[in-house]
Amino acid sequence: MALFLSPLLLLRAPHSRSGLFFFVWFFLFELLMFVNCFLQVEIQVSKLYCVDKAMPTLPINIEDASRSEKEIEEALEAGEQLVRVNQDTRLNYRVLDFRTSANQGIFRIQCQVCNIFRQFLLSEDFVEIHTPKLIAGSSEGGSAVFKLDYKGQAACLAQSPQLHKQMAICGDFGRVFEIGPVFRAEDSYTHRHLCEFTGLDVEMEIKQHYTEVMDVVDHLFVTMFDHLNKKCSKYLEAVGRQYPFEPLKYLPKTLRLKFEEGVQMLKEAGVEIDPYGDLNTESERKLGQLVLEKYGTEFYILHRYPLAVRPFYTMPCYDDPKYSNSFDVFIRGEEIISGAQRVHVPEFLVERAQACGIDVSTISTYIDSFRYGAPPHGGFGAGLERVVMLFCGLNNIRKTSLFPRDPLRIAP
Ligand code: ATP
Numbered sequence: 001m002a003l004f005l006s007p008l009l010l011l012r013a014p015h016s017r018s019g020l021f022f023f024v025w026f027f028l029f030e031l032l033m034f035v036n037c038f039l040q041v042e043i044q045v046s047k048l049y050c051v052d053k054a055m056p057t058l059p060i061n062i063e064d065a066s067r068s069e070k071e072i073e074e075a076l077e078a079g080e081q082l083v084r085v086n087q088d089t090r091l092n093y094r095v096l097d098f099r100t101s102a103n104q105g106i107f108r109i110q111c112q113v114c115n116i117f118r119q120f121l122l123s124e125d126f127v128e129i130h131t132p133k134l135i136a137g138s139s140e141g142g143s144a145v146f147k148l149d150y151k152g153q154a155a156c157l158a159q160s161p162q163l164h165k166q167m168a169i170c171g172d173f174g175r176v177f178e179i180g181p182v183f184r185a186e187d188s189y190t191h192r193h194l195c196e197f198t199g200l201d202v203e204m205e206i207k208q209h210y211t212e213v214m215d216v217v218d219h220l221f222v223t224m225f226d227h228l229n230k231k232c233s234k235y236l237e238a239v240g241r242q243y244p245f246e247p248l249k250y251l252p253k254t255l256r257l258k259f260e261e262g263v264q265m266l267k268e269a270g271v272e273i274d275p276y277g278d279l280n281t282e283s284e285r286k287l288g289q290l291v292l293e294k295y296g297t298e299f300y301i302l303h304r305y306p307l308a309v310r311p312f313y314t315m316p317c318y319d320d321p322k323y324s325n326s327f328d329v330f331i332r333g334e335e336i337i338s339g340a341q342r343v344h345v346p347e348f349l350v351e352r353a354q355a356c357g358i359d360v361s362t363i364s365t366y367i368d369s370f371r372y373g374a375p376p377h378g379g380f381g382a383g384l385e386r387v388v389m390l391f392c393g394l395n396n397i398r399k400t401s402l403f404p405r406d407p408l409r410i411a412p
Pocket of ligand 1: 386
């Protein structure tokens, strides 16, 4: 069988040292093939076009940007000085930085995290919603909002879809989720905080107990990790070549620990914690280590947090109101999810908001939503960039944000 092909083959020299960046088109003429044609092909180039060219010297060299820390150190020991491209330079020239194999892997993994999140929830009867990001007043309260002028009216960028996703539950959607931008104006100069990130949010009716929400977290994330390990191995390898990491250790059934148990474990390890206070970053890390040693997992749920450290809409525990029907979820000792059962009784919601110093008049439409009858419900919010960062054992959330926004950066 003979084939005659005269297509255009688009070839690209991706990491050219000189920086010249060609798109080369080959016309293939007179290509006749038999069964063994794939083994013996003769190509005659008759014309060559440059479709577009790059500047001769690029601001960062892709080869330099692809180098692992280990390569740089080893070269240094051997007396050779290799270029190290720092984080800020990478972000300034993000378009070039994207061309490294590690970054190609990171953002393809990120895409799969969203994909599994969506597919899993759709298969469990959740409805995808899109809540507004322009909010009247001051969102959920607190100072960490970007304020703006909405045609003469005070407004802000949504701190989370919290209030509106709950209102969707009041409107009988039963189970909802959203993948969307979240804005935080906190002055956090840490490796895990951004001023804009992508929220993976869920809210659902509860039939009997808030453990139903933790069941969803468990099944969803175990399914996600299994999928990433199975289907994204080449991307994970590409990330690991530049930023070496150990695969995440997790159990088929996610470990659940009560906050009090966590405090006890820390106490036994010599870390004193206020039983009604929050865990700080250091104690979260320490607990992560202890959990790994004792239970062999780096992914676990800590629940029944003290009420005092949770937002006003969190439901207190029925048997001890000093604690709440809430939870956080950790990967490698760092938080990726906060979740809880919410207060669905409007009078109690007002009481809790006032107790937390929130001006109830600014959230009156939210509170009114519960006056028409509302089901018991709960949900959770995860940060996409944090999930990818911690799954891949990366050291900075800016690596998993396409164009990161932090207190010092709003460009490119
Ligand atoms: P943290 O204690 O780490 O500041 P938080 O308790 O403020 O987080 P929540 O408001 O409960 O977090 O948000 C839910 C999830 O959203 C977090 O578990 C995290 O994955 C993500 N997240 C929160 N704040 C940020 C941020 N500034 N940048 C990136 N992701 C964030």
